[in-house]
Amino acid sequence: VIVAGAAGLPCPCGRDGHLESIASGPAMTRAYRLAGGSADDLRAVAAAATGGDGAARGILEAGADAIGSALGSVANLLDPELIVIGGGVTGLGADWLDRVRSAAARTTIPLIGALRIETGLLGRAAVAIGAARLARPIPGRLDSTALFPAHAGPSNGSDTP
Numbered sequence: 001v002i003v004a005g006a007a008g009l010p011c012p013c014g015r016d017g018h019l020e021s022i023a024s025g026p027a028m029t030r031a032y033r034l035a036g037g038s039a040d041d042l043r044a045v046a047a048a049a050t051g052g053d054g055a056a057r058g059i060l061e062a063g064a065d066a067i068g069s070a071l072g073s074v075a076n077l078l079d080p081e082l083i084v085i086g087g088g089v090t091g092l093g094a095d096w097l098d099r100v101r102s103a104a105a106r107t108t109i110p111l112i113g114a115l116r117i118e119t120g121l122l123g124r125a126a127v128a129i130g131a132a133r134l135a136r137p138i139p140g141r142l143d144s145t146a147l148f149p150a151h152a153g154p155s156n157g158s159d160t161p
Protein backbone atom coordinates (compact mmCIF):
# COMPACT_ATOMS: atom_id res chain seq x y z
CA VAL A 1 0.00 0.00 0.00
CA ILE A 2 1.37 3.37 -1.04
CA VAL A 3 1.15 6.09 1.63
CA ALA A 4 2.02 9.74 1.15
CA GLY A 5 4.46 9.99 4.05
CA ALA A 6 6.58 7.14 2.69
CA ALA A 7 7.31 8.72 -0.69
CA GLY A 8 10.90 7.96 -1.63
CA LEU A 9 11.58 5.70 1.37
CA PRO A 10 12.96 2.28 0.44
CA CYS A 11 10.82 -0.75 1.26
CA PRO A 12 12.16 -4.24 2.02
CA CYS A 13 10.19 -5.54 -0.99
CA GLY A 14 12.48 -3.58 -3.32
CA ARG A 15 10.05 -0.77 -4.20
CA ASP A 16 9.63 2.46 -2.32
CA GLY A 17 6.84 4.43 -0.75
CA HIS A 18 5.03 1.47 0.75
CA LEU A 19 3.46 1.48 4.21
CA GLU A 20 6.21 -0.84 5.46
CA SER A 21 8.74 1.90 4.64
CA ILE A 22 7.38 4.23 7.30
CA ALA A 23 5.25 2.28 9.76
CA SER A 24 7.11 -0.95 10.52
CA GLY A 25 9.29 -1.34 13.61
CA PRO A 26 12.54 -1.51 11.63
CA ALA A 27 11.53 1.50 9.51
CA MET A 28 10.69 3.64 12.54
CA THR A 29 13.88 2.56 14.28
CA ARG A 30 15.89 3.48 11.18
CA ALA A 31 14.12 6.84 10.93
CA TYR A 32 14.92 7.56 14.57
CA ARG A 33 18.59 6.81 14.00
CA LEU A 34 18.63 9.05 10.92
CA ALA A 35 17.12 11.79 13.11
CA GLY A 36 20.08 11.44 15.46
CA GLY A 37 18.55 9.12 18.02
CA SER A 38 20.10 5.97 19.39
CA ALA A 39 17.89 2.88 19.40
CA ASP A 40 18.31 -0.81 18.63
CA ASP A 41 14.64 -1.52 18.15
CA LEU A 42 11.14 -0.12 18.26
CA ARG A 43 10.90 -0.58 22.02
CA ALA A 44 13.82 1.80 22.45
CA VAL A 45 12.18 4.33 20.14
CA ALA A 46 8.95 4.02 22.14
CA ALA A 47 10.88 4.48 25.39
CA ALA A 48 12.51 7.62 23.98
CA ALA A 49 9.09 8.98 22.98
CA THR A 50 7.72 8.26 26.44
CA GLY A 51 10.72 10.05 27.89
CA GLY A 52 9.87 13.21 25.97
CA ASP A 53 11.99 12.83 22.81
CA GLY A 54 10.08 14.81 20.21
CA ALA A 55 11.79 13.14 17.26
CA ALA A 56 10.83 9.69 18.52
CA ARG A 57 7.27 10.81 19.17
CA GLY A 58 6.97 12.33 15.71
CA ILE A 59 8.23 9.16 14.05
CA LEU A 60 5.75 6.98 15.94
CA GLU A 61 2.94 9.41 15.13
CA ALA A 62 3.86 9.41 11.45
CA GLY A 63 3.78 5.62 11.47
CA ALA A 64 0.38 5.55 13.16
CA ASP A 65 -0.96 8.15 10.71
CA ALA A 66 0.31 6.10 7.78
CA ILE A 67 -1.27 2.89 9.04
CA GLY A 68 -4.55 4.67 9.72
CA SER A 69 -4.51 6.27 6.28
CA ALA A 70 -3.85 2.90 4.65
CA LEU A 71 -6.62 1.22 6.66
CA GLY A 72 -9.00 4.03 5.78
CA SER A 73 -8.22 3.48 2.12
CA VAL A 74 -8.83 -0.24 2.52
CA ALA A 75 -12.14 0.55 4.19
CA ASN A 76 -13.09 2.84 1.30
CA LEU A 77 -12.56 -0.12 -1.02
CA LEU A 78 -14.04 -2.98 1.02
CA ASP A 79 -16.26 -1.38 3.71
CA PRO A 80 -15.39 -3.89 6.46
CA GLU A 81 -17.00 -3.74 9.88
CA LEU A 82 -13.76 -4.68 11.60
CA ILE A 83 -10.05 -4.58 10.80
CA VAL A 84 -7.70 -6.51 13.09
CA ILE A 85 -4.06 -5.49 12.96
CA GLY A 86 -1.12 -7.40 14.33
CA GLY A 87 2.63 -7.32 14.56
CA GLY A 88 5.10 -5.70 16.89
CA VAL A 89 3.88 -2.16 16.31
CA THR A 90 0.59 -2.98 18.00
CA GLY A 91 2.59 -3.16 21.23
CA LEU A 92 2.95 0.62 21.10
CA GLY A 93 -0.22 0.86 23.13
CA ALA A 94 -3.56 2.58 23.40
CA ASP A 95 -2.45 6.10 22.39
CA TRP A 96 -0.84 4.71 19.23
CA LEU A 97 -4.01 2.75 18.41
CA ASP A 98 -6.18 5.84 18.99
CA ARG A 99 -4.00 7.76 16.54
CA VAL A 100 -4.35 4.95 13.96
CA ARG A 101 -8.12 5.06 14.41
CA SER A 102 -8.21 8.86 14.04
CA ALA A 103 -6.18 8.76 10.84
CA ALA A 104 -8.46 6.06 9.45
CA ALA A 105 -11.53 8.13 10.32
CA ARG A 106 -10.06 11.14 8.48
CA THR A 107 -9.45 8.96 5.42
CA THR A 108 -12.72 7.09 5.06
CA ILE A 109 -15.42 8.54 2.86
CA PRO A 110 -18.78 9.46 4.45
CA LEU A 111 -20.51 6.44 2.89
CA ILE A 112 -18.43 4.04 4.95
CA GLY A 113 -20.19 2.65 7.98
CA ALA A 114 -18.74 2.46 11.45
CA LEU A 115 -15.28 0.94 11.19
CA ARG A 116 -13.72 -0.80 14.17
CA ILE A 117 -9.95 -1.18 14.28
CA GLU A 118 -8.62 -3.53 16.94
CA THR A 119 -5.32 -5.20 17.65
CA GLY A 120 -4.99 -8.97 17.43
CA LEU A 121 -4.96 -11.05 20.58
CA LEU A 122 -1.59 -12.67 19.84
CA GLY A 123 0.33 -9.39 19.66
CA ARG A 124 4.03 -9.74 18.93
CA ALA A 125 3.77 -13.54 19.06
CA ALA A 126 1.42 -13.73 16.06
CA VAL A 127 4.14 -14.31 13.46
CA ALA A 128 5.92 -16.99 15.52
CA ILE A 129 2.66 -18.76 16.33
CA GLY A 130 1.59 -18.65 12.69
CA ALA A 131 4.95 -20.04 11.55
CA ALA A 132 4.75 -22.81 14.12
CA ARG A 133 1.24 -23.61 12.95
CA LEU A 134 2.44 -23.90 9.37
CA ALA A 135 5.47 -25.98 10.34
CA ARG A 136 3.56 -28.45 12.50
CA PRO A 137 3.27 -31.79 10.71
CA ILE A 138 -0.25 -32.81 9.93
CA PRO A 139 -0.28 -36.60 9.32
CA GLY A 140 -1.67 -37.45 5.92
CA ARG A 141 -2.39 -33.82 5.07
CA LEU A 142 0.82 -32.21 3.86
CA ASP A 143 -0.67 -30.42 0.88
CA SER A 144 -1.72 -26.78 0.87
CA THR A 145 -5.30 -27.65 1.83
CA ALA A 146 -3.95 -28.86 5.17
CA LEU A 147 -2.15 -25.58 5.71
CA PHE A 148 -5.06 -23.43 4.61
CA PRO A 149 -8.22 -25.36 5.53
CA ALA A 150 -10.44 -22.44 4.58
CA HIS A 151 -9.63 -23.23 0.94
CA ALA A 152 -10.21 -26.97 1.30
CA GLY A 153 -13.97 -26.77 0.84
CA PRO A 154 -16.54 -28.17 3.21
CA SER A 155 -15.07 -29.63 6.36
CA ASN A 156 -16.41 -31.90 9.05
CA GLY A 157 -14.30 -29.96 11.54
CA SER A 158 -11.99 -32.89 12.29
CA ASP A 159 -8.94 -30.97 11.05
CA THR A 160 -9.53 -28.11 13.43
CA PRO A 161 -6.51 -27.77 15.78
Ligand SMILES: [Zn+2]
Binding pocket: 011, 012, 013, 014, 015, 016, 018, 020
Ligand atom coordinates in the same frame (compact mmCIF):
# COMPACT_ATOMS: atom_id res chain seq x y z
ZN1 LIG B 1 7.09 -2.73 -0.25
